[in-house]
Amino acid sequence: MFLLLIAIIIFTYIVHYKMGRKKLVELSKKLPSDLPALPILGHAYLFTGTDEDTMKSIQKSGKIALKHGGLATFWMANQLYLVVADPAASEVLLKNCLEKDNNSMRFLQFLVGNGSIYSSVSIWRPRRKLLAPTFNTKKLNRFVDVFAKQSAIMVEQLRPSVGKGTISVWKYLTTYTFDSVCETTLGVQMNAQSQPNHPFLEAFDEIAELMSRRMVRPWLHPDWLYRILPHYQRAERCRRLIYDFVDNVIKLKRQEMEAKQREANYLPKSGNETSISFKGTKDSYLGFQSLLEMLLETSLKVKGFTDLELREETLVMSAAGTDTSAVGASFALVMLSRHPEVQEKVFEELHEVLEYGDKAVTAADLPRLKYLDAVVKETLRLYPPVPIIVRLATSDTELQSGVIIPEGTSILLNIWAIHRDPRYWGPDADIFKPERFFEPLTHPAQFMPFSYGLRNCLGYLYAMMSMKTVLATFLRQYRVLPPAGADPKTLKEPIRVKYEIMMKAVDKFQLQIEPRTPQVTRTIG
Numbered sequence: 001m002f003l004l005l006i007a008i009i010i011f012t013y014i015v016h017y018k019m020g021r022k023k024l025v026e027l028s029k030k031l032p033s034d035l036p037a038l039p040i041l042g043h044a045y046l047f048t049g050t051d052e053d054t055m056k057s058i059q060k061s062g063k064i065a066l067k068h069g070g071l072a073t074f075w076m077a078n079q080l081y082l083v084v085a086d087p088a089a090s091e092v093l094l095k096n097c098l099e100k101d102n103n104s105m106r107f108l109q110f111l112v113g114n115g116s117i118y119s120s121v122s123i124w125r126p127r128r129k130l131l132a133p134t135f136n137t138k139k140l141n142r143f144v145d146v147f148a149k150q151s152a153i154m155v156e157q158l159r160p161s162v163g164k165g166t167i168s169v170w171k172y173l174t175t176y177t178f179d180s181v182c183e184t185t186l187g188v189q190m191n192a193q194s195q196p197n198h199p200f201l202e203a204f205d206e207i208a209e210l211m212s213r214r215m216v217r218p219w220l221h222p223d224w225l226y227r228i229l230p231h232y233q234r235a236e237r238c239r240r241l242i243y244d245f246v247d248n249v250i251k252l253k254r255q256e257m258e259a260k261q262r263e264a265n266y267l268p269k270s271g272n273e274t275s276i277s278f279k280g281t282k283d284s285y286l287g288f289q290s291l292l293e294m295l296l297e298t299s300l301k302v303k304g305f306t307d308l309e310l311r312e313e314t315l316v317m318s319a320a321g322t323d324t325s326a327v328g329a330s331f332a333l334v335m336l337s338r339h340p341e342v343q344e345k346v347f348e349e350l351h352e353v354l355e356y357g358d359k360a361v362t363a364a365d366l367p368r369l370k371y372l373d374a375v376v377k378e379t380l381r382l383y384p385p386v387p388i389i390v391r392l393a394t395s396d397t398e399l400q401s402g403v404i405i406p407e408g409t410s411i412l413l414n415i416w417a418i419h420r421d422p423r424y425w426g427p428d429a430d431i432f433k434p435e436r437f438f439e440p441l442t443h444p445a446q447f448m449p450f451s452y453g454l455r456n457c458l459g460y461l462y463a464m465m466s467m468k469t470v471l472a473t474f475l476r477q478y479r480v481l482p483p484a485g486a487d488p489k490t491l492k493e494p495i496r497v498k499y500e501i502m503m504k505a506v507d508k509f510q511l512q513i514e515p516r517t518p519q520v521t522r523t524i525g
């Protein structure tokens, strides 16, 4: 009897599995990829080669989907991926499929553990609820002074390179965002701009590269194999360094907050270290509350985050906030170097809103910089720092077109392709034209550099503020030009890009910088 029961269970499982696979195979036939699938590997061979080749494959998959009305399928080994390059389908999928595709996500979880960005819905939902209030406009407005201060430092760091030929702006922008993110999220002044080889930043860069390589190389996927490779040893060393650093910050911040509370007589002198009651919101020594401090405070008032959760969430914010905004601002500078007429319009607007001089940009100035806003958006459209996002269909999901996406399908939303769809952006979809953002969008999901739906980017407002502040501060002082000796024909072609979890310029954003007149020298306070 027992054996019969086991046999029935196994039989039912096999039938269920086969039925599920049948639906996936049917979908792959209905929405073909146009490219041959190899035995065992499927289309995984597309992701061999350099990071630039990987990005080319992402673009190719998007183009194929666009050719077929926005949907195509690919096999990565035995896993079916639906590539989506259609706003209407994206809207349905991003509203209904909240679970992330674990096949690719588990490699990113290596660093951020259960941090909300890659976690399962059951972990993500309560965390998002706690995190969301910290990103409101009023609180973020207080960060603009930090962005302005760090931008001024960046402008000074660049001064020796002004008028001296071609340079890569990447290191300047990434240390700017890193210092800003650390100060506003962790409440720590890192000074990476004056110390660009900061070990924390280097570890972050290295681990991002290692994780993205593993993600797209199936032979690095099995844990047992990965753990014996030097790749893993390097990743583990970076992870340890990052964890130690963040854990220390959390510890120090706890102590700092507790001492401050005691000083202000918020606590009885004999207060128990672990049961502190925060009665009021006090600004830190930085003059504002960092996101970590807000979370620490919440954690002590209501059932909030444990130290491990705090580590995970602060890491998500640091990882999600640093390179993304640096990539966005760097691409914007490259686009402006290629479009001098647009750069002049930005400069005129800056002159109008901020006047000549070196008055720091304030939160009140940002909404008035409308043309700069359109320039940033147009850059994010053509060069979205996060060109793909993934989801998993946890139940059969019907699209508006009637196509049913079966449970178990991995979904790859190709933001790069959605942003270049001529059906939504017109025949000049590939052209840089900021003015298009003065017209209403045809579909709310046709522009989604920050994703769309309930799991969209929490930091989009933060990112827009940071990018606009640094660009405004930079462009008031300097003019950007293409690299010396650049072939005019190449400058008309799309920027060469590579995929490293984020999309970056292959040449690390090379430019020439010239001073604006009248030149203003600024002393950093």
Ligand code: HEM
Binding pocket: 116, 117, 118, 124, 128, 181, 185, 316, 317, 318, 320, 321, 322, 324, 325, 328, 384, 385, 386, 389, 390, 449, 450, 451, 452, 454, 455, 456, 457, 458, 459, 460, 462, 463
């Ligand atoms: C140009 C800059 C940025 C871009 C393009 C960007 C893009 C994205 C995208 C596409 C996602 C969603 C991924 C998905 O749907 O699977 C995301 C999630 C997230 N981003 Fe950003 N991001 C940027 C800046 C920031 C900043 C500055 C912060 C914080 C300081 C931040 C914090 C987050 C967080 C916490 C999530 C996870 C949200 C959740 O799962 O609930 N991002 N970001």
